[in-house]
Amino acid sequence: MPGGPLPIEKGRQIIPYINKLIPKFDLVICTFDWHPKGHSSFGKYGEHCVQNTNGSAPVRELDSVKAKCLLPWFKGFNPKADSTSAFMCENGTSTGLFYAATSSGRPTKVVSLVGVATGICVKDTAMDVLDLFPNLPKSIMKAHGTFPTEIQVHDKGTACLSDESHEIALEEMEQAGITIIR
Numbered sequence: 001m002p003g004g005p006l007p008i009e010k011g012r013q014i015i016p017y018i019n020k021l022i023p024k025f026d027l028v029i030c031t032f033d034w035h036p037k038g039h040s041s042f043g044k045y046g047e048h049c050v051q052n053t054n055g056s057a058p059v060r061e062l063d064s065v066k067a068k069c070l071l072p073w074f075k076g077f078n079p080k081a082d083s084t085s086a087f088m089c090e091n092g093t094s095t096g097l098f099y100a101a102t103s104s105g106r107p108t109k110v111v112s113l114v115g116v117a118t119g120i121c122v123k124d125t126a127m128d129v130l131d132l133f134p135n136l137p138k139s140i141m142k143a144h145g146t147f148p149t150e151i152q153v154h155d156k157g158t159a160c161l162s163d164e165s166h167e168i169a170l171e172e173m174e175q176a177g178i179t180i181i182r
């Protein structure tokens with residue numbers, strides 16, 4: 001957020017759009033970048049989202065209380081491996097969110113993504129959903145009977161370091177088969 005340690009200039013402008021979207025979904029997963037001091041990602045992105053500091057605090061203006069079911073999820077706490085995606089760490093291990101979401105008792109037909117930054121966490125998460133869900137273990141498929149047929153990323157609910165990098169990321173995702181809601 002603007003004023004934070006890793007500011008995305010337009011970060012605050014997407015909040016009203018996200019607030020309107022939240023009540024429309026049965027399950028809302030709220031991810032927290034949750035880095036220990038000296039985390040491996042700080043070389044690339046600078047120090048940000050340090051555990052128990054303002055940088056990792058929930059965004060106050062988000063009306064997440066309106067969510068029917070809210071699942072907070074912490075990522076990036078392995079000191080040596082970053083996790084820009086909500087689902088996978090860069091070392092190839094799972095964050096566990098995949099299983100938490102699929103065992104929530106809420107069959108998932110649409111995965112809809114918002115947040116920052118479009119070209120980093122949003123894109124990496126969206127690409128992992130593309131990879132992971134068609135490969136659901138049979139036991140989970142049987143229990144839920146469905147897997148997402150659509151992955152959406154919202155243009156007005158995401159922001160990046162620049163308008164250009166935002167657009168490039170949206171185009172890359174669209175080409176990969178993700179629906180961009182404009």
Ligand SMILES: [Zn+2]
Nearest residue numbers: 033041049076
């Ligand atoms: Zn981070």
